[in-house]
């Protein structure tokens with residue numbers, strides 16, 4: 001029986017064929033997935049994973065596609081989405097399905113008068129990917145409030161405590177186990193006046209909407225920022241103290257120095273006001289994004305002697321491009 005039919009036999013799983021992934025990414029780029037399946041049912045998700053594994057078809061789990069570069073040729077296997085959106089608050093704790101948007105979780109925390117997630121206002125994407133990539137902004141990241149993560153490891157459902165998630169800057173154990181899928185997470189937060197949280201979140205929303213207009217086709221920051229202590233000594237010496245924040249130097253600092261701002265390849269452009277922001281003007285391709293990424297990495301390597309690492313994740317490039 002074809003894989004599509006086997007997947008369709010699973011209750012509560014939606015299965016689509018030949019789906020343009022550009023519609024599932026904020027960049028608006030990428031060719032079709034052979035199959036795209038989604039469910040908010042853990043049992044259906046596990047059953048789909050089992051069938052896909054035995055078929056040998058390539059698998060990619062995605063969220064909202066806000067941090068993805070999908071190849072123009074698409075993805076020759078199954079793209080799977082887990083979309084459970086339940087959010088429940090009890091005391092200082094909030095439990096969220098990994099398919100809830102991070103913004104819905106942020107809003108729930110503010111509504112409950114709980115501080116810790118409100119600075120994540122307007123980070124696009126779903127809770128699962130936010131935990132996977134230890135998303136953060138304004139000096140805080142999601143690791144500070146995660147107490148427990150439930151995930152499917154390909155065979156069973158397991159639960160990790162915060163230390164077991166091995167969070168670091170834009171890193172977690174889940175990035176090193178691409179076959180593990182986060183199903184839900186528990187967050188423990190601190191009580192705070194609801195009005196103060198809402199006000200802070202609104203300030204952040206206004207700043208972010210200016211930097212990343214909601215209609216902009218992009219993936220946020222393309223490259224990770226740099227840990228100052230890991231930079232070569234001669235580069236450290238060139239970085240003004242004012243550029244080092246929480247031990248990190250914005251990669252934009254180095255990108256600006258190599259002329260990234262305004263750099264354009266076809267329909268892909270580096271923002272005039274932010275050197276670590278690449279966007280699709282509407283006619284761009286994934287190949288052009290890759291060309292720009294490679295050229296910027298080359299320039300930084302040549303001038304400063306170290307490699308920038310992408311924060312974005314690649315889909316459909318096989319082993320030819322590395323997701324860090």
Ligand SMILES: Cc1cc2nc3c(=O)[nH]c(=O)nc-3n(C[C@H](O)[C@H](O)[C@H](O)COP(=O)(O)OP(=O)(O)OC[C@H]3O[C@@H](n4cnc5c(N)ncnc54)[C@H](O)[C@@H]3O)c2cc1C
Pocket residue numbers: 026060061062063064065066067068082098122123124125126127128129130131132133134135136137174180181182183212218219220221313
């Ligand atoms: C305008 C803009 C601004 C941004 N600003 C920030 C920012 O300030 N801070 C920040 O940290 N990020 C930022 N980002 C990046 C992005 O929002 C985050 O990386 C987000 O967590 C991605 O969520 P997603 O659901 O869209 O994931 P996707 O892009 O769909 O996937 C990203 C990765 O997560 C994996 N993944 C998805 N779901 C799961 C799951 N359930 N279990 C395991 N792995 C999973 C995927 O395999 C993939 O490798 C920004 C992006 C944009 C477009």
